[in-house]
Amino acid sequence: MIREEFRSPYPISTAARLRAWKLGFITEHYLFYELDRSDRDPSQYVSDRARYLRLSRLNDPFSRILHDKMLFGEVFRRHQDVLPETFAYVRGRLVVPLSNRDRVDSIDAIFDLLARRRKLVLKGVRGQEGSDTTILEDRGGELLVKGSAMSREAAKRFVVERQPQILTEYVEQAAYSREIFPGSANSIRMLTMVELDTQEPFLARALHRFGTATSLGIDSVARGGVRATVDVETGRLGPGLAVTPQGRPETIESHPDTGARITGVQVTRWKEAVERVLDLARGHRYLPYVGWDVVITQDGIRILEGNSNSGLDGLQHYTPLLSDPRVRRFYQSRGVIL
Amino acid sequence: MLSDQRKNQYPLSAASTLRAWRRGFLSQSYLLYELDRNDAANYVTDRTRYLRLSRLNAPYSVILHDKLLFGEVFRRHSDVLPETYAVVRNGRVVPMSEAEHVDSVEAIFELLSRRRRLVLKGIRGWGGSDTTVMEDRDGELFFGGVPTGRDRARRYVASRPPQILTEYVEQAAYAREIFPDSANSIRMLTMIDGETYEPFLARAVHRFGGRHTRLMDNFTQGGVAAMVDPETGSLGHGIRVLPTGRPEAVECHPDTGAKIAGVVVPRWREALERVLEIAREHAYLPYVGWDVVVTDDGIRLLEGNSNSGTDVLQVHGPLLADARIRRFYKRRGVLA
Numbered sequence: 112m113i114r115e116e117f118r119s120p121y122p123i124s125t126a127a128r129l130r131a132w133k134l135g136f137i138t139e140h141y142l143f144y145e146l147d148r149s150d151r152d153p154s155q156y157v158s159d160r161a162r163y164l165r166l167s168r169l170n171d172p173f174s175r176i177l178h179d180k181m182l183f184g185e186v187f188r189r190h191q192d193v194l195p196e197t198f199a200y201v202r203g204r205l206v207v208p209l210s211n212r213d214r215v216d217s218i219d220a221i222f223d224l225l226a227r228r229r230k231l232v233l234k235g236v237r238g239q240e241g242s243d244t245t246i247l248e249d250r251g252g253e254l255l256v257k258g259s260a261m262s263r264e265a266a267k268r269f270v271v272e273r274q275p276q277i278l279t280e281y282v283e284q285a286a287y288s289r290e291i292f293p294g295s296a297n298s299i300r301m302l303t304m305v306e307l308d309t310q311e312p313f314l315a316r317a318l319h320r321f322g323t324a325t326s327l328g329i330d331s332v333a334r335g336g337v338r339a340t341v342d343v344e345t346g347r348l349g350p351g352l353a354v355t356p357q358g359r360p361e362t363i364e365s366h367p368d369t370g371a372r373i374t375g376v377q378v379t380r381w382k383e384a385v386e387r388v389l390d391l392a393r394g395h396r397y398l399p400y401v402g403w404d405v406v407i408t409q410d411g412i413r414i415l416e417g418n419s420n421s422g423l424d425g426l427q428h429y430t431p432l433l434s435d436p437r438v439r440r441f442y443q444s445r446g447v448i449l
Numbered sequence: 450m451l452s453d454q455r456k457n458q459y460p461l462s463a464a465s466t467l468r469a470w471r472r473g474f475l476s477q478s479y480l481l482y483e484l485d486r487n488d489a490a491n492y493v494t495d496r497t498r499y500l501r502l503s504r505l506n507a508p509y510s511v512i513l514h515d516k517l518l519f520g521e522v523f524r525r526h527s528d529v530l531p532e533t534y535a536v537v538r539n540g541r542v543v544p545m546s547e548a549e550h551v552d553s554v555e556a557i558f559e560l561l562s563r564r565r566r567l568v569l570k571g572i573r574g575w576g577g578s579d580t581t582v583m584e585d586r587d588g589e590l591f592f593g594g595v596p597t598g599r600d601r602a603r604r605y606v607a608s609r610p611p612q613i614l615t616e617y618v619e620q621a622a623y624a625r626e627i628f629p630d631s632a633n634s635i636r637m638l639t640m641i642d643g644e645t646y647e648p649f650l651a652r653a654v655h656r657f658g659g660r661h662t663r664l665m666d667n668f669t670q671g672g673v674a675a676m677v678d679p680e681t682g683s684l685g686h687g688i689r690v691l692p693t694g695r696p697e698a699v700e701c702h703p704d705t706g707a708k709i710a711g712v713v714v715p716r717w718r719e720a721l722e723r724v725l726e727i728a729r730e731h732a733y734l735p736y737v738g739w740d741v742v743v744t745d746d747g748i749r750l751l752e753g754n755s756n757s758g759t760d761v762l763q764v765h766g767p768l769l770a771d772a773r774i775r776r777f778y779k780r781r782g783v784l785a
Contacts, residue, residue: 172611173517181733182522185512189525200733207733208646216646275508310544310552396543397517397536 112137112163121358135160140424142358144431155431157423157442165447167420169400177401177419181236181277184209190391193414195279198224201233202275209277218267221278225249230281235274243274246281282406282413285379288321291371295322298404299341299378301385302421303392305399306437307444312392314385315438316426317341319348319378324368337363338425339373346381350374352428360428384412399445450475450499459694473497477669480694481764491767493759493778501783503756505736513737513755516572517613520545526727529750534560535614537569540607542614554606557614558599561585566617571610579610582617594630618742618749621715624657627707628673631658631666634740635677635714637721638757639728641735643780648728650721651774652762653677655684655714660704668761673702675709676765682717686710688764696764720748735781 119139123131131141135158146153157166170177176186184197199215200207208216215224225231226249235243247266248255254266261269270276281296288297302315319339326336340349351363351373364374378384388403391414395401402421406413423432433439433448442448457476461469469479473494479485482492493502506513512522520533535551536543544552551560561567562585571579583602584591590602597605606612617632624633638651654674661671668674673687687699687709700710714720724739727750731737738757742749762768769775769784778784 175511176518176521181509182512182518185731186518186521189527209730209733211730394547395521397545 112159115139115159119358121356123358134158139358143354143360143424144428145359152431155434156427157432157448161448162420162423166400166442169445169447170398170419173397174419176398177417179236180234180416181275183416184277184279186395187391187414187417190394190414193387193391193412195232195282195413195415197277197279198231199278200236200275201270201273201278204271215278218270221247221270222249222254222263222266224278225254226252228280232279232281233270233273233276234279235276237274243276245269245273282415283408285407285409287376287379288319288407290369291366291373291376292321292323292369294324295326295336296406296415297321298406298415299384300418300421300426301388301403301405302426303388303401303403304438304441305392305396306441307399310396312389312396313437314343314389315435315441316432317343318425319373320425321366321373323366337367337373340425340429341378341381343385346378346384348373348376348378349429352425379407380411387412388414400441450495453477453495457694459692461694477694478760481690481696481760482767483695487767491769492763493768495759497783498756498759502736502778505781505783506734506755509733510755512734513753514573516570516752517611519752520613520615522731523727523750523753526730526750529723529727529748531568531618531749531751532616533613534567534616536572536611537606537609537614538611545613551614554603557606558585558590558602561590562588564616568615568617569606569609569612570615571612573610579612581605581609618751619744621743621745623712623715624655624743626705627702627709627712628657628659628666628705631662631672632742632751633657633666634742634751635720636754636757636761637724637739637741638762639724639737639739640774640777641728641732642777643735646729646732648725648732649773650679650725651771651777652765652768653679653721654761654765656761657687657702657709659689659702673699673709674761674764677714677717679721682714682720684709684712684714685765714743716743716747723748724750736777 116137121142123138128138131138134153137159140159144156145151176182181200188194196210198210198213200209206217208214213224215221225247229249231247233245245257254261254263256266256269284296298320300318303312304315305312319341320336322336337351337353339351353361353363355361365372384407388405402418404415406415454475459477459480461476466476469476472489473496475495478495512518517536524530532546534546534549536545542553544550549560551557561583565585567583569581581593590597620632633656635653635655637653639648640651641648655677656666656668657673658666659671666672669690673689675687676685688696689699691697701708720743724741738754740751742751
């Protein structure tokens with residue numbers, strides 16, 4: 112949390128910073144939620160302090176399944192229809208095959224597969240929020256790593272020098288999402304909670320993320336992407352959100368690079384997607400609090416990952432989380448909020 | 450390792466204990482392998498096992514250490530994994546199965562009355578150290594074979610460290626005939642060749658429970674172990690541990706009198722192939738001691754052990770006498 116505070120690039124007065132801290136927020140979120148406005152009630156927001164200190168316990172002792180992407184894949188791949196294929200575990204020169212269909216057991220085999228598949232994804236086993244995700248592309252023999260051309264030798268070195276990674280298929284998204292921004296697999300962060308009494312999961316919030324020209328093939332907001340709330344009932348996209356240079360929220364209705372309209376777009380087969388994600392949450396109730404990254408594809412959904420302590424800023428910007436009695440009850444029953 | 454040495458209950462002179470330690474063995478292993486008569490050089494030492502073999506499955510040995518995680522990772526091979534119904538933690542029961550919704554301590558006993566036998570397994574236990582077989586014999590409850598009142602049973606379940614609740618695996622007739630009161634499993638040690646990523650079976654040993662093992666098949670606590678011929682599935686003679694800590698070969702089970710030597714594990718080839726297939730799919734775990742029960746319709750994996758006990762394996766002969774096994778350990782950097 113302290114690291115996040117120091118990383119904040121936005122100007123703020125000392126008095127405001129102190130007030131933010133007293134309320135339990137880092138300045139970045141204090142500005143983003145506009146907690147200095149008189150019509151804001153900070154007590155309705157899940158604070159950063161609560162998130163870092165208490166929400167991180169919610170999936171104990173099994174949160175490691177969500178922290179380690181290899182483990183996540185191994186646990187969730189029994190739901191074959193929703194998990195992208197994982198081909199190999201890569202640690203230095205060690206390439207351990209994980210798929211029977213496409214056997215990848217060496218660095219060269221990675222590039223042979225890439226030649227056939229054209230796009231693959233390397234994901235740091237420990238990365239978060241796309242921080243260690245690399246798209247590999249083979250365009251008729253020309254290799255692109257993170258969008259930049261590279262010789263085969265350099266690309267091989269790049270792979271060998273990474274921290275432990277998994278190699279997975281590249282997920283092709285549905286048309287509605289490609290039309291908004293085709294340069295990244297645009298995913299929806301779906302936050303599910305499992306009620307303590309009934310052990311039934313519900314979808315608390317959903318937020319669609321889209322990559323931009325600066326986000327290097329990823330839809331990560333940390334890398335400059337944009338986001339839009341999804342109406343949980345209808346699957347319609349609400350207003351989009353960007354951040355001004357002052358750290359304040361800015362409502363946008365169209366994608367800044369493609370100009371494609373965001374607000375009002377209908378996520379295809381939304382009900383089906385929600386049902387499937389709730390099925391998954393129901394099958395893994397020992398993880399009561401998961402932020403799933405879901406890509407809607409032509410034929411269903413793919414789960415890119417699950418996050419144990421999901422970022423909340425985009426999810427609660429328009430409507431603070433604790434204003435929903437069911438969400439508040441969830442946190443209270445699990446003993447992380449008074 | 451020190452705590453294991455302190456647990457040693459067998460008499461051994463100070464000179465021999467020292468000699469055992471100098472060579473890297475616990476007193477009990479020294480006696481079990483009869484190192485005063487056999488050449489120690491071909492045995493995997495306890496020192497190596499504790500200090501080096503424990504690294505072999507890093508960083509994913511946690512999958513084998515945590516039984517909930519093991520179930521979650523391996524249940525995609527649904528034909529071989531016993532059904533897990535629930536995880537029980539701090540008196541709270543979280544359902545894990547769609548077929549049987551078990552969400553309270555009461556629901557556990559309700560399921561038990563229908564299934565008659567269920568197993569509670571500590572998420573962190575190993576070697577059967579925290580496994581309880583629960584039985585409902587027409588309304589009367591037995592835990593670990595001991596009659597237990599309903600209230601006590603309830604308290605027992607609610608107060609354990611985190612557990613999973615699984616089905617009781619019914620073994621095939623051949624194993625039941627040798628000793629019917631425990632699920633008798635085969636410890637199959639698989640290794641992944643570092644060059645080809647192909648798995649091979651290093652050794653298979655069939656364990657059988659005994660009168661004193663409380664429904665488990667634990668070898669060092671009074672059970673019997675027999676080596677399985679990897680080619681034919683035929684059992685060698687049984688070995689049990691004498692009160693002196695030395696091994697004794699037996700042809701028949703000491704409690705039931707049933708013949709062990711020469712019995713053939715039914716559908717052994719199929720069982721072995723299935724275990725190797727699974728090892729191949731999880732090649733990031735290059736060294737696993739699987740506990741396999743042969744049933745009437747196939748096999749069930751009770752668990753996988755990351756740093757399998759070597760006593761039950763080497764009491765039948767040293768592992769390092771096999772060149773392929775020695776190569777495996779060397780290539781993985783755990784043996785000089």
